[in-house]
Amino acid sequence: MDRVEDKRAAILNATLRLISQNGFHGTAMSMVAKEAGVSAGIIYHYFDSKDALMDELYRHIKRNFGQMINESFDQAQPLKIQIREILGQMIRYYIHRPLESAFLEQYTRSPYFSSEIEEEVGQYYLPLLECFQRGQQEMILKNLPAPVVHTLTMDVATALAQKHAAGFLTLTDDLIEQIIDACWEAIRQ
Amino acid sequence: MDRVEDKRAAILNATLRLISQNGFHGTAMSMVAKEAGVSAGIIYHYFDSKDALMDELYRHIKRNFGQMINESFDQAQPLKIQIREILGQMIRYYIHRPLESAFLEQYTRSPYFSSEIEEEVGQYYLPLLECFQRGQQEMILKNLPAPVVHTLTMDVATALAQKHAAGFLTLTDDLIEQIIDACWEAIRQ
Amino acid sequence: MDRVEDKRAAILNATLRLISQNGFHGTAMSMVAKEAGVSAGIIYHYFDSKDALMDELYRHIKRNFGQMINESFDQAQPLKIQIREILGQMIRYYIHRPLESAFLEQYTRSPYFSSEIEEEVGQYYLPLLECFQRGQQEMILKNLPAPVVHTLTMDVATALAQKHAAGFLTLTDDLIEQIIDACWEAIRQ
Amino acid sequence: MDRVEDKRAAILNATLRLISQNGFHGTAMSMVAKEAGVSAGIIYHYFDSKDALMDELYRHIKRNFGQMINESFDQAQPLKIQIREILGQMIRYYIHRPLESAFLEQYTRSPYFSSEIEEEVGQYYLPLLECFQRGQQEMILKNLPAPVVHTLTMDVATALAQKHAAGFLTLTDDLIEQIIDACWEAIRQ
DNA sequence: CATGAATGAGCGTTCATTCAT
DNA sequence: TATGAATGAACGCTCATTCAT
Numbered sequence: 080m081d082r083v084e085d086k087r088a089a090i091l092n093a094t095l096r097l098i099s100q101n102g103f104h105g106t107a108m109s110m111v112a113k114e115a116g117v118s119a120g121i122i123y124h125y126f127d128s129k130d131a132l133m134d135e136l137y138r139h140i141k142r143n144f145g146q147m148i149n150e151s152f153d154q155a156q157p158l159k160i161q162i163r164e165i166l167g168q169m170i171r172y173y174i175h176r177p178l179e180s181a182f183l184e185q186y187t188r189s190p191y192f193s194s195e196i197e198e199e200v201g202q203y204y205l206p207l208l209e210c211f212q213r214g215q216q217e218m219i220l221k222n223l224p225a226p227v228v229h230t231l232t233m234d235v236a237t238a239l240a241q242k243h244a245a246g247f248l249t250l251t252d253d254l255i256e257q258i259i260d261a262c263w264e265a266i267r268q
Numbered sequence: 269m270d271r272v273e274d275k276r277a278a279i280l281n282a283t284l285r286l287i288s289q290n291g292f293h294g295t296a297m298s299m300v301a302k303e304a305g306v307s308a309g310i311i312y313h314y315f316d317s318k319d320a321l322m323d324e325l326y327r328h329i330k331r332n333f334g335q336m337i338n339e340s341f342d343q344a345q346p347l348k349i350q351i352r353e354i355l356g357q358m359i360r361y362y363i364h365r366p367l368e369s370a371f372l373e374q375y376t377r378s379p380y381f382s383s384e385i386e387e388e389v390g391q392y393y394l395p396l397l398e399c400f401q402r403g404q405q406e407m408i409l410k411n412l413p414a415p416v417v418h419t420l421t422m423d424v425a426t427a428l429a430q431k432h433a434a435g436f437l438t439l440t441d442d443l444i445e446q447i448i449d450a451c452w453e454a455i456r457q
Numbered sequence: 458m459d460r461v462e463d464k465r466a467a468i469l470n471a472t473l474r475l476i477s478q479n480g481f482h483g484t485a486m487s488m489v490a491k492e493a494g495v496s497a498g499i500i501y502h503y504f505d506s507k508d509a510l511m512d513e514l515y516r517h518i519k520r521n522f523g524q525m526i527n528e529s530f531d532q533a534q535p536l537k538i539q540i541r542e543i544l545g546q547m548i549r550y551y552i553h554r555p556l557e558s559a560f561l562e563q564y565t566r567s568p569y570f571s572s573e574i575e576e577e578v579g580q581y582y583l584p585l586l587e588c589f590q591r592g593q594q595e596m597i598l599k600n601l602p603a604p605v606v607h608t609l610t611m612d613v614a615t616a617l618a619q620k621h622a623a624g625f626l627t628l629t630d631d632l633i634e635q636i637i638d639a640c641w642e643a644i645r646q
Numbered sequence: 647m648d649r650v651e652d653k654r655a656a657i658l659n660a661t662l663r664l665i666s667q668n669g670f671h672g673t674a675m676s677m678v679a680k681e682a683g684v685s686a687g688i689i690y691h692y693f694d695s696k697d698a699l700m701d702e703l704y705r706h707i708k709r710n711f712g713q714m715i716n717e718s719f720d721q722a723q724p725l726k727i728q729i730r731e732i733l734g735q736m737i738r739y740y741i742h743r744p745l746e747s748a749f750l751e752q753y754t755r756s757p758y759f760s761s762e763i764e765e766e767v768g769q770y771y772l773p774l775l776e777c778f779q780r781g782q783q784e785m786i787l788k789n790l791p792a793p794v795v796h797t798l799t800m801d802v803a804t805a806l807a808q809k810h811a812a813g814f815l816t817l818t819d820d821l822i823e824q825i826i827d828a829c830w831e832a833i834r835q
Numbered sequence: 836c837a838t839g840a841a842t843g844a845g846c847g848t849t850c851a852t853t854c855a856t
Numbered sequence: 857t858a859t860g861a862a863t864g865a866a867c868g869c870t871c872a873t874t875c876a877t
Contacts, residue, residue, distance in 0.1 A: 086861090102378055104293035108847060118863045120849075129847065184377050188370075188430070189291060223446060226437040227428065231450060234427045238419045241377070247386075248415040257412060261420060265454035275836095296871055307838045309874080318872060464840090480756055482671035486868060496842045498870075507868065562755050566748075566808070567669060601824060604815045608805045609828060616801045617794065619755070625764075626793040635790060639798055643832035653857095674850055676860095685859045687853080696851060 087125045089115040091136050099181035103133065103189055133191050138200055140179050145203025147172060152206065162214050165207065167259045170236040174255060177244035180237040220266050231265045276314050278304040280325050288370035292322070292378060322380050327389055329368050334392025336361060341395065351403050354396065356448045359425040363444060366433035369426040407457050420454045465503045467493040469514050477559035481511065481567055511569050516578055518557050523581025525550060530584065540592050543585065545637045548614040552633060555622035558615040598644050609643045654692050656682040658703050666748035670700070670756060700758050705767055707746050712770025714739060719773065729781050732774065734826045737803040741822060744811035747804040785835050798832045 093115035097106040108129055112119040126132040151168045153161065173180040186192060211228055214220035220228075239258065242248040250258075282304035286295040297318055301308040315321040340357045342350065362369040375381060400417060403409035409417075428447065431437040439447075471493035475484040486507055490497040504510040529546045531539065551558040564570060589606060592598035598606070617636065620626040628636075660682035664673040675696055679686040693699040718735045720728065740747040753759060778795055781787035787795070806825065809815040817825075 105379060107845080109845090119847090120864065121862055123848065124861065181377075188373050188377065190294065221446070221450065223450065224437060224443070226431050227443070227447060227450075230424055230427045230431070231454070235419055235424065238423045238427075239416065242415050242419070245381075248413060254413070254416070257410065258416060261410065261412065261416075261454040264456075265420070265450040267453075297873080298871070301839095308872095309839065310837055312873070313836070483757055485866075487866090497868090498843065499841055501869065502840065559755075566751050566755065568672065599824065599828065601828065602815060602821070604809050605806065605821070605825060605828075608802055608809070609832070612805045613797055613802065616797045616805075620793050620797070623759075625761075626791060632791070632794070635788065636794060639788065639790065639794075639832040642834075643798070643828040645831075675852080676850070679860095686851090687860065688858055690852070691857070 086115075086117060086121070090117065090122055090125060090132070091139060094132060094136055095140075095178050095182055098133075098136075098185060099178040102185055103191075130191060133186065133189075134196055136182065137186050137191070137196065140182065141200040142203055144172060144179075145200070145207075148204070149206050152210070158210075158214055158217060159219055161210060162219065163259070163263055165210065166232055166262055169233055170239075170259055170262065171255060173233075173236040173240040174243060174250055177240050180240035181244065184237050184241060218268050221268055223266065228266055232262050235262060275304075275306060275310070279306065279311055279314060279321070280328060283321060283325050284329075284367050284371055287322075287325075287374060288367040291374055292380075319380060322375065322378075323385055325371065326375050326380070326385065329371065330389040331392055333361060333368075334389070334396075337393070338395050341399070347399075347403055347406060348408055350399060351408065352448070352452055354399065355421055355451055358422055359428075359448055359451065360444065362422070362425040362429040363432060363439055366429050369429035370433065373426050373430055409455050410457055412455065417455055421451050424451060464493075464495060464499070468495065468500055468503060468510070469517060472510060472514055473518075473556050473560055476511075476514075476563060477556040480563055481569075508569060511564065511567075512574060514560065515564050515569070515574065518561065519578040520581055522550060522557075523578070523585075526582070527584050530588070536588075536592055536595060537597055539588060540597065541637070541641055543588065544610055544640055547611055548617075548637055548640065549633060551611070551614040551618040552621060552628055555618050558618035559622065562615050562619060596646050599646055601644065606644055610640050613640060653682075653684060653688070657684065657689055657692060657699070658706055661699060661703050662707075662745050662749055665700075665703075665752060666745040669752055670758075697758060700753065700756075701763055703749065704753050704758070704763065707749065708767040709770055711739060711746075712767070712774075715771070716773050719777070725777075725781055725784060726786055728777060729786065730826070730830055732777065733799055733829055736800055737806075737822065737826055737829065740800075740803040740807040741810060741817055744807050747807035748811065750804055751808055787833050788835055790833065795833055799829050802829060 090111065093111050094106070097110055097114055101110075108122060109119050111132075112122060115122075122132065126135060148165060148168060151164060153164065156164070173183075208225065211220060211225070215222050223231075235258070239248065239250065243250045279300060282300050283295070286299055286303055290299075297311060298308050300321075301311060304311075311321065315324060337354060337357060340353060342353065345353070362372075397414065400409060400414070404411050412420075424447070428437065428439065432439045468489065471489050472484070475488055475492055479488075486500060487497050489510075490500060493500075500510065504513060526543060526546060529542060531542065534542070551561075586603065589598060589603070593600050601609075613636070617626065617628065621628045657678060660678050661673070664677055664681055668677075675689060676686050678699075679689060682689075689699065693702060715732060715735060718731060720731065723731070740750075775792060778787060778792070782789050790798075802825070806815065806817065810817045
């Protein structure tokens with residue numbers, strides 16, 4: 080990885096750390112610069128604006144998450160096992176990445192959130208969507224709209240990751256398994 | 269209700285409307301004043317600061333919600349019916365109050381959110397908590413920590429209310445019933 | 458004149474002084490605030506933006522100039538005397554107001570200058586235009602387009618006022634009379 | 647012309663084009679670099695600073711103009727014809743070079759404009775000045791100070807060239823002749 | 836109680852200039 | 857010579873908060 084990519088990545092990482100702690104409003108560009116160890120001006124060499132930086136970070140996180148999900152498919156397994164496995168990956172992913180989950184919660188409730196970007200990152204989740212659709216066709220899952228399924232799984236995961244990070248809750252491996260079971264019960268037929 | 273309370277209430281209502289639309293960052297105190305039909309200065313007679321106004325609004329909403337929940341208890345019913353009824357009230361409450369649910373989502377992810385206030389508003393939910401505890405003792409509900417149950421019910425409700433308000437989803441009465449069923453399946457033994 | 462108008466006027470005057478010395482680029486809003494003896498923020502209470510402040514100042518100066526010109530008409534005089542009189546007023550006006558003439562020169566060559574505002578302030582000059590038109594109809598003046606006449610009179614006046622202010626030239630009353638004669642010779646039939 | 651001079655000239659040309667369109671304030675050094683097809687850093691190899699670049703461009707234009715004027719002298723003609731010829735050259739020069747005239751108008755009203763540079767470029771105009779002086783001695787021209795004569799001829803030319811370029815006026819050959827006549831009438835005895 | 840003009844720190848962003856390569 | 861990433865001071869502007877009236 081060359082210098083240029085290092086600096087770009089440093090800015091994105093600093094942004095992630097600060098936003099998850101202080102929110103969008105509480106994170107000044109000058110703070111990002113300081114945290115990343117660069118000057119204030121150079122951020123605008125890599126990103127057009129604060130908004131563009133946020134959008135880029137969102138895409139980055141969603142892309143990583145999508146890749147992880149796609150890699151975890153085991154087509155040899157029966158659909159029920161596949162779906163439970165995906166569910167577990169999703170929940171564990173955010174629980175082990177409190178910064179990312181805090182950022183996503185902020186982002187999706189902010190004016191930055193737009194249909195265009197949603198459509199763009201949506202492509203990373205086509206295999207996942209298809210899997211859930213097959214689950215509904217084969218009567219393994221309830222016939223709920225995709226956003227509802229999304230809420231009953233991923234939104235629950237990010238919310239719990241936040242509570243864990245904030246100290247309202249301690250997520251042990253055992254408890255994580257129980258949560259996976261609960262989510263599965265919510266969406267299964 | 270006298271004049272003083274009218275003005276206080278007008279400020280709180282204006283704040284709710286603006287925050288749910290524009291977020292904390294997008295809502296200037298001068299906008300609140302205009303929306304409420306009062307001068308900018310007088311807000312500081314009723315509230316110590318912008319933060320205090322937000323905290324007060326949070327308490328107000330949580331108090332209302334708590335009252336509604338407490339009023340809906342029907343002790344004559346068996347516990348299972350009681351819990352399902354509460355579940356339905358919780359979900360319907362936020363789905364029919366998109367402003368409140370938008371505000372809560374913003375607030376709980378912001379730096380305003382603190383343990384002290386959580387503890388304070390927690391008192392309104394003691395009967396509810398007790399009911400869930402009995403459900404767990406009687407083996408009707410899974411033995412999950414309170415914040416997890418909270419996430420699987422109220423957080424799901426606020427998230428879906430938001431998606432409904434944003435147009436990503438249309439919540440019919442039928443779909444609401446299905447969501448209630450899903451939440452019940454998630455938490456029941 | 459009340460306090461509010463005093464402060465508005467103080468800001469406009471400070472702007473005029475600074476722009477005529479330093480140009481648009483060289484005049485920061487913070488300098489205007491300091492020069493006017495007010496805080497930086499309050500300027501935005503009276504004017505929407507730096508651009509709007511400049512536009513307002515331009516309108517202000519053009520309005521004053523137009524009033525002066527209109528008041529100097531003496532309909533009892535023959536047209537030739539009237540036109541020479543107007544010419545003298547125009548030239549003297551800017552020569553005695555180097556700040557205004559410096560501002561106008563800056564403004565008319567800047568991106569602020571727009572057809573809409575030109576049209577708006579143009580109304581103050583209808584009697585003047587009409588007078589020149591009659592001069593052309595009566596074969597007293599050359600049949601030149603209005604912008605050319607404008608250049609041969611007002612633009613010459615502002616340019617000379619600038620050179621006087623910059624010390625490249627000393628404008629005595631005698632010299633001013635000679636300049637009036639020269640402009641008259643340029644436009645007369 | 648070698649590479650070095652090519653690059654220097656490219657930077658000066660790019661600057662002329664951009665300044666005439668966007669003004670000093672609207673022309674960033676990075677824009678000059680892009681327009682000239684060079685890197686931002688190299689400009690500082692050829693010019694000490696942005697100010698020095700502007701000064702150099704001013705000298706360049708004034709030198710060209712001076713050369714043109716000096717070459718157009720026809721000593722065989724009577725003085726009156728010579729002066730009228732020079733007048734025509736001056737006016738036509740700027741009218742056919744709107745970029746240069748736009749730049750000059752910006753420059754002469756800016757903080758860049760200084761007596762030292764004026765003195766320096768003044769040398770290119772000695773033959774011209776001498777010619778006007780002879781005109782005054784021979785009672786062909788009015789006995790006006792040099793800056794006034796300058797304003798009544800060159801400043802009029804640049805102002806009209808600007809109005810032509812901005813579309814406020816259309817300068818036909820006929821009209822240009824009329825303007826030359828008007829300027830002549832202004833300065834002749 | 837109530838107003839809204841006033842403050843000033845802080846924001847996102849730009850850009851002339853430098854310097855490691 | 858030449859590049860363009862990097863710097864950081866300065867800009868226009870916002871807004872929570874105060875205070876004379």
